[in-house]
Amino acid sequence: STGGAVATPEDHDVEYLTPVSIGTPEQILNLDIDTGSSDLWVFSSETSRSEVKGQTLYDPSNSSTAQKLEGYTWSISYGDGSSSAGEVYLDTVSIGALTVSSQAVEVAQKVSSEFTSDSNNDGLLGLGFGSLNTVQPNAQKTFFDNAMPALDSPVFTADLKAGIPGRYNFGYIDPNAYTGNITYVSVDDSQGFWDWTSPGYAIGSGSFENTTIKGIADTGTSLLLLPSSVVSAYYGKISGAKYDSTQAGYVLPCSPTPPDFAFGVGDDGAAIVLPGKYINYAPTGSSGTTCFGGIQGDSGIGFAIFGDVALKAAFVVFDGGSKTLGWASK
Numbered sequence: 001s002t003g004g005a006v007a008t009p010e011d012h013d014v015e016y017l018t019p020v021s022i023g024t025p026e027q028i029l030n031l032d033i034d035t036g037s038s039d040l041w042v043f044s045s046e047t048s049r050s051e052v053k054g055q056t057l058y059d060p061s062n063s064s065t066a067q068k069l070e071g072y073t074w075s076i077s078y079g080d081g082s083s084s085a086g087e088v089y090l091d092t093v094s095i096g097a098l099t100v101s102s103q104a105v106e107v108a109q110k111v112s113s114e115f116t117s118d119s120n121n122d123g124l125l126g127l128g129f130g131s132l133n134t135v136q137p138n139a140q141k142t143f144f145d146n147a148m149p150a151l152d153s154p155v156f157t158a159d160l161k162a163g164i165p166g167r168y169n170f171g172y173i174d175p176n177a178y179t180g181n182i183t184y185v186s187v188d189d190s191q192g193f194w195d196w197t198s199p200g201y202a203i204g205s206g207s208f209e210n211t212t213i214k215g216i217a218d219t220g221t222s223l224l225l226l227p228s229s230v231v232s233a234y235y236g237k238i239s240g241a242k243y244d245s246t247q248a249g250y251v252l253p254c255s256p257t258p259p260d261f262a263f264g265v266g267d268d269g270a271a272i273v274l275p276g277k278y279i280n281y282a283p284t285g286s287s288g289t290t291c292f293g294g295i296q297g298d299s300g301i302g303f304a305i306f307g308d309v310a311l312k313a314a315f316v317v318f319d320g321g322s323k324t325l326g327w328a329s330k
């Protein structure tokens with residue numbers, strides 16, 4: 001089997017939302033597919049009313065295939081401090097033509113303000129490794145883990161794009177979605193993430209800097225978070241760029257377009273190039289002269305995060321069979 005669906009960007013590509021069908025008859029929710037976590041949770045009929053602002057709600061009582069896991073609960077918090085918690089049902093979940101008949105659907109009873117204010121986001125669908133799932137007393141499998149045995153190939157691919165819809169596909173690699181070769185690298189799943197190591201970077205037309213950058217491929221994080229040495233080297237090339245403590249990040253003049261940023265993949269010289277305009281993440285004020293940087297530091301996290309700013313420059317294969325990541329330009 002195979003499947004897939006569109007991934008539509010929200011403002012500034014802060015996140016990408018994908019229609020997911022849940023229950024019988026189907027209830028379609030727009031979920032944030034997140035390779036950095038492993039819970040499938042949704043806004044629901046059980047979500048505290050004061051914490052719902054426009055989201056579509058999954059109502060298990062309207063699904064003939066919903067089964068409550070009595071006594072099961074979940075509670076999750078994300079790197080940005082947001083959180084949610086609730087109870088657990090099993091139900092049928094589909095992404096395009098791919099269906100999992102008994103998927104754990106975690107219904108939110110509480111969500112933090114970040115989720116309440118994100119009115120188009122109806123929940124998250126985690127595609128990290130199973131060890132990160134928060135369901136108690138027994139952890140539940142991700143949609144990918146449940147689907148994998150039936151997939152033509154044990155993979156899913158992320159083809160996110162700047163400002164326009166891209167796609168998540170399951171079970172196959174679309175040869176028309178990328179250019180050149182796919183370079184595969186090893187993954188360390190010991191922390192539950194798609195954790196890999198880039199050999200270094202280049203700024204604009206500059207020479208390649210060999211420096212080990214270990215980090216995770218995370219569709220659920222907006223920016224590219226890198227070691228401070230790399231970040232200061234990049235912004236050091238841009239007149240007017242500076243660390244702004246009130247914005248808690250580097251800001252830069254939106255014009256002229258900043259230099260491209262490339263990160264290495266594998267030991268044969270392959271690289272993914274971010275066009276400089278991707279680093280103009282969003283204007284910081286109404287004048288539009290200053291932009292918040294799409295590359296920021298990873299201090300305090302313990303690893304780099306290749307979030308949407310990086311991923312949207314690539315076609316990425318998440319290979320659950322070999323536990324490798326494949327990177328290609330497009």
Ligand SMILES: COc1ccc(CN)cc1O
Nearest residue numbers: 078080082114118220221
């Ligand atoms: C809407 O806000 C969020 C979306 C996705 C994640 C997971 N990385 C955390 C959030 O706070």
